[in-house]
Structures are given as structure tokens and as C-alpha cells.
Amino acid sequence: MSSSSDRDLLFILLQFLEEEGFKESARKLEEESRIFFNMLHFEELVKKGEWDEVEKYLLGFTSLDENRFSKEVFFQIRKQKYLEAIDRKDIKKAINILNSELKVFAREDNDLYKEMAMLLTLENIREPESERNNMIDKLKNAIESNPAFHDALNSPAVEASRLRTLINQSLNWQHHHCQKPNPKPEIMTLLVDHRCEESQLNGGQFLPPVTNQLTVDAPMPGGFPPLQADGVNNMPVNILHVGYGNQSQGQSSGSSDDIPMTVVMTLNQGSAIRSMDFHPVQHSLLLVGTSIGEIIIWELRTRTRLAKRSFEIWDHRACTLGLQSALRNDPPASVNRVLWSPRGSVFVVAYSKGLVHVYTYYGNLRKHVEIEAHEGSVNDIAFKNLNYRLFIITCGEDKLIKMWDASTGTKKYTFEGHESSVCSVCPHQIGNIQFFFSVATDGKIKIVLLWH
Structure with missing residues (x-):
């Protein structure tokens, strides 16, 4: 496959076939393209x-x-x-x-x-x-x-009706660049670009000029209100992350008046929340970690709890005696951090008892790797891609920073130098220079060079 954009296009076509009920064609596309x-x-x-x-x-x-x-x-x-x-x-x-x-x-x-x-x-x-x-x-x-x-088991989360969304955006863009925009343009085909000069018949339905303005409907029972592009009536799509009402094209969103102030949803978690992270692609999926060690995945548009897991040790035989003793003396483990991977197929959970759990998520939640990462609390986690492999960076109460292979859970590097508990890590990249910042509870910040 020539590029990642080609792969994305195939997934969009696959979604379209599924949505339109062409199941056999979808399976044939999977076989011939080998994408999924x-x-x-x-x-x-x-x-x-x-x-x-x-x-x-x-x-x-x-x-x-x-x-x-x-x-x-x-x-x-x-x-x-x-x-x-x-x-x-x-x-x-x-x-x-x-x-x-x-x-x-x-x-x-x-x-x-x-x-x-x-x-x-x-x-x-x-x-x-x-x-x-x-x-x-x-x-x-x-x-x-x-x-x-390896690559065929990872299906990216694609927003609903993505192909129709792209068509709408393209038509809006084409009409916006017409020399003489017709206030009531029509579209006869998608096979050629739209030209108002060639479409002067009245009565046709088309999209208005491109705009960032959105109208927010009343909240639907059981979900977020849909954000519909104003005036779209022939190709219904959900636009989930464009802008807010009263924000015209090119206008800055700095004013607090542009920010929605109405609470549209309240979720009853049942215990204190310690960490949250939205899915990087499927933006209505929210991952939550709590003070009693639970992790939950919410689908916010429908207020549905898709998955819930309580804290447990996956492999007692692999745990050190120190960890087993700590859990016997003080069993509850709280979640310090939850984090989706850049593609959203994996997420990690950092616990106060030194463990890190890696889950895979392809629509269903599965255990992947359990890592006994630090002595004491795992305070923060981050993802980093190096040499086309995904790594997890962890920092902990033991003053150490460690780097793990996300696929196997194998420790690759240990970084020392902090004099107190490391509370946060932040990867960064400038050109070909790969590095991360770390900060300890004594306020000292260190920079670690990973790749040059």
C-alpha cells in the first residue's frame, strides 16, 4: 500500500459498504486489500x-x-x-x-x-x-x-458516515470557490467538480457556502446533541469537532462567549475519578480511572458504559514478594493515570501499587501486558514512537524513569538522576531529535535525549 492515506481511504470505503449493507462486498474488500x-x-x-x-x-x-x-x-x-x-x-x-x-x-x-x-x-x-x-x-x-x-487486526475508529462527511466538505469547498455562486445551486453528479456557471436550473438542493458556523439542536434523550452543519439537508452527517456557534470563518475563538456554558450531560461514575482521556480518533469515547482501581470506557453520545474493569493482578506468579506484601497490607490500588495510544488501539493504566496494565481495544476490551514497573506508585505514563515501535515511558515513586516495549512489556531502558519521586513525564520531538522532559516532586526538571 503506497501511503497511510491510501489505507485510511480503504477503511472509509469499508465503513461505507458496512453502513449501506453491502456485507459481502465489505468482506471481499477486506480479503483483497488485507487491511483488516x-x-x-x-x-x-x-x-x-x-x-x-x-x-x-x-x-x-x-x-x-x-x-x-x-x-x-x-x-x-x-x-x-x-x-x-x-x-x-x-x-x-x-x-x-x-x-x-x-x-x-x-x-x-x-x-x-x-x-x-x-x-x-x-x-x-x-x-x-x-x-x-x-x-x-x-x-x-x-x-x-x-x-x-500484525497490521490487519487494528481497525481504526472511524466517525460515522465519514465518506458522506468528506463529500459534504468537498462540495462546500467547491461551491465556496465558484466565481458566481448560485444562491440555490443544484448538484446533478459527484463524478465531476461542481460549477455554478454550469448549473443554473432553479429548485435543486445543494449545500450553502462553506462556513464554520454550527447550530446545536436540543439534546437527544440518552446522548450528546448532534452538531449539524447549518443548512445541510441532502447528505446528513455528524460533524463533531469543527467550531461553536457565532464563530464566523477565520474568526478567533478567544472570547469566552463562544464557549458552550450549558451542561448537557452528567455521568454517575460511582467513585472518585483520578484520570480521564479521550480517544484520539473516536472522539466520543472517554476512558476513566478511579480511586478504587476501576477503569471504565464511556460512549458519550449514547451515555453507554462500554466496558468496566476492577483492579486485579493478572499473574500472581510474576509479581515480586514486595508487591504481594504491599497488596496484602493495603489491598486497594487507585488509578493514577489512564492514557490512549496515538492510534487508539491500545491504552495503559498506571496504578498506585507499582503496576501498569496495557489493554488492547478493537471494539472489545482485552488484557495485553501486565508490567511491574516501579517500587511504590507509578505516577505518570506516556507513549513514544521510536524506530516504528511503540514504547511506554513510566515514572515512579522510586525516583526512576523506565521505558517499555508496548507490544511485549519488555523493559528497554532505565533512567536515573532524580533525587525525589518523579511525578510527570512529557515526550517531545524537534526535527529528528527525540527526547522527553521529566519533573520530580522537588521541582527539578531533567531532559533525556532518546534519538538524534
């Missing part, structure tokens, strides 16, 4: 036992011999297909699968192949639906660990 492996679609095919379709979809992203993870996925699928043929007593079909589809795995594990062949002579009683559900987690783990799917 739709795990939900894959799970649905597995649950239905549509094995030929399962393999066809997989082949859009990987081949059987690409690596050991791909081989494991194809083996599990063909084995299940074979066993279900035996369950149906379709011996002819089972033999065909054994000889044509499973034979390729015999050279690596001939004993297993012989054991599977022996099943033809036994009464094998199983429940196919239960077995399919059981194998889904195994398949998902192999796919998520597979380098071939």
Missing part, C-alpha cells in the same frame, strides 16, 4: 461450520506454509472439518479430507496423522457446536500471535 481481518466475521463462520468459507477468508491474509501460526490455524480447521464428517458418518467425505487436506501435515507429525486415520474405525460421538466454540479461542490466539496478521 474481521475477527467477528471469522468467528461467525467458524460457529456455523462453514469451513470452506473460513479457509477462503483466511487465504486472503496468509497461506498455510507462511509460518507455524498459519499452519496451526489451518490444521485446527481441517481437523474439525474431518471430525465433523466422521460425526455425520460421512466416511467418504472424511477419507477425502484426510487424504487431500490433512495429508500435508503428516510429514511433520506422522503419528498424529495415523491416530486421526484410526478415528474412521471408531464410534466418535461429539457435539459439533460445542467443539466449534471451544476451538475459537485457540484460533484467535494463533491469529493474534501471527506476524502475517
Whole structure:
């Protein structure tokens, strides 16, 4: 793919196909472009036992011999297909699968192949639906660990009707640059640029000249009020972050009168909030951390709580004795900071008990990596991209700053030099110079050079 803008365009087209109900076309675009492996679609095919379709979809992203993870996925699928043929007593079909589809795995594990062949002579009683559900987690783990799917599992959050929004913006821009703007222009096609000189028929509907002015409707029950571009009536879209009422084109927004003063929503969190962060792409998603160690993801337009997790240690065996003792003596752990990654597919949580939790979020919340980062409190966290890899910077009560690989949780660097607890870190970049500032509770600020 030539550029990130091409990738963004494909995701916008994919969203349009989904919104318009062209499901098969959307799946075909996913296969041919390889931009997104739709795990939900894959799970649905597995649950239905549509094995030929399962393999066809997989082949859009990987081949059987690409690596050991791909081989494991194809083996599990063909084995299940074979066993279900035996369950149906379709011996002819089972033999065909054994000889044509499973034979390729015999050279690596001939004993297993012989054991599977022996099943033809036994009464094998199983429940196919239960077995399919059981194998889904195994398949998902192999796919998520597979380098071939590395970029295809990350679907960016795209604002609703993004293609229509871009078309509206383009039409507004075109009409704004017409030499003789028609007060009632019409649009006959999107295949060529709009020209008022060529469209003088009355009665057509089109967009008004481009403007930053917005009108705010009355709040809808259960959500934020939609911000609609004033006068848009033929291509409805939601514009979520443009400007506020009474702000004309080119006008500064410095006046306090331009800022909305009316409270449109109150959320009942249930405990004291310690940290919040908005999703960098899907701007209505709010991540919240509380004083009792809870994290919550809110969808603000609908006031829906999408996910909630309480504090817990994911792997007790990996924890040091000092941390286990601290948790026994004073169990509650508060959230000091929550932070989305630059693309919004990952977020991190810093706790007062020395732990950092890394979650992935692709519409559903999943545990990724647990890091015992500092002795005592983890006071702040930040993300930093270096050499095309995402890193997490943490600072803590132990006067240290550390840098971690966000994918694996592996510690890469430890920075010393502060004489008291480090309370904040702030990455920055000027040209090719990568560095970050850190500040301690004694007021001293230090600068660490990362890359030049």
C-alpha cells in the first residue's frame, strides 16, 4: 500500500459498504486489500461450520506454509472439518479430507496423522457446536500471535458516515470557490467538480457556502446533541469537532462567549475519578480511572458504559514478594493515570501499587501486558514512537524513569538522576531529535535525549 492515506481511504470505503449493507462486498474488500481481518466475521463462520468459507477468508491474509501460526490455524480447521464428517458418518467425505487436506501435515507429525486415520474405525460421538466454540479461542490466539496478521487486526475508529462527511466538505469547498455562486445551486453528479456557471436550473438542493458556523439542536434523550452543519439537508452527517456557534470563518475563538456554558450531560461514575482521556480518533469515547482501581470506557453520545474493569493482578506468579506484601497490607490500588495510544488501539493504566496494565481495544476490551514497573506508585505514563515501535515511558515513586516495549512489556531502558519521586513525564520531538522532559516532586526538571 503506497501511503497511510491510501489505507485510511480503504477503511472509509469499508465503513461505507458496512453502513449501506453491502456485507459481502465489505468482506471481499477486506480479503483483497488485507487491511483488516474481521475477527467477528471469522468467528461467525467458524460457529456455523462453514469451513470452506473460513479457509477462503483466511487465504486472503496468509497461506498455510507462511509460518507455524498459519499452519496451526489451518490444521485446527481441517481437523474439525474431518471430525465433523466422521460425526455425520460421512466416511467418504472424511477419507477425502484426510487424504487431500490433512495429508500435508503428516510429514511433520506422522503419528498424529495415523491416530486421526484410526478415528474412521471408531464410534466418535461429539457435539459439533460445542467443539466449534471451544476451538475459537485457540484460533484467535494463533491469529493474534501471527506476524502475517500484525497490521490487519487494528481497525481504526472511524466517525460515522465519514465518506458522506468528506463529500459534504468537498462540495462546500467547491461551491465556496465558484466565481458566481448560485444562491440555490443544484448538484446533478459527484463524478465531476461542481460549477455554478454550469448549473443554473432553479429548485435543486445543494449545500450553502462553506462556513464554520454550527447550530446545536436540543439534546437527544440518552446522548450528546448532534452538531449539524447549518443548512445541510441532502447528505446528513455528524460533524463533531469543527467550531461553536457565532464563530464566523477565520474568526478567533478567544472570547469566552463562544464557549458552550450549558451542561448537557452528567455521568454517575460511582467513585472518585483520578484520570480521564479521550480517544484520539473516536472522539466520543472517554476512558476513566478511579480511586478504587476501576477503569471504565464511556460512549458519550449514547451515555453507554462500554466496558468496566476492577483492579486485579493478572499473574500472581510474576509479581515480586514486595508487591504481594504491599497488596496484602493495603489491598486497594487507585488509578493514577489512564492514557490512549496515538492510534487508539491500545491504552495503559498506571496504578498506585507499582503496576501498569496495557489493554488492547478493537471494539472489545482485552488484557495485553501486565508490567511491574516501579517500587511504590507509578505516577505518570506516556507513549513514544521510536524506530516504528511503540514504547511506554513510566515514572515512579522510586525516583526512576523506565521505558517499555508496548507490544511485549519488555523493559528497554532505565533512567536515573532524580533525587525525589518523579511525578510527570512529557515526550517531545524537534526535527529528528527525540527526547522527553521529566519533573520530580522537588521541582527539578531533567531532559533525556532518546534519538538524534
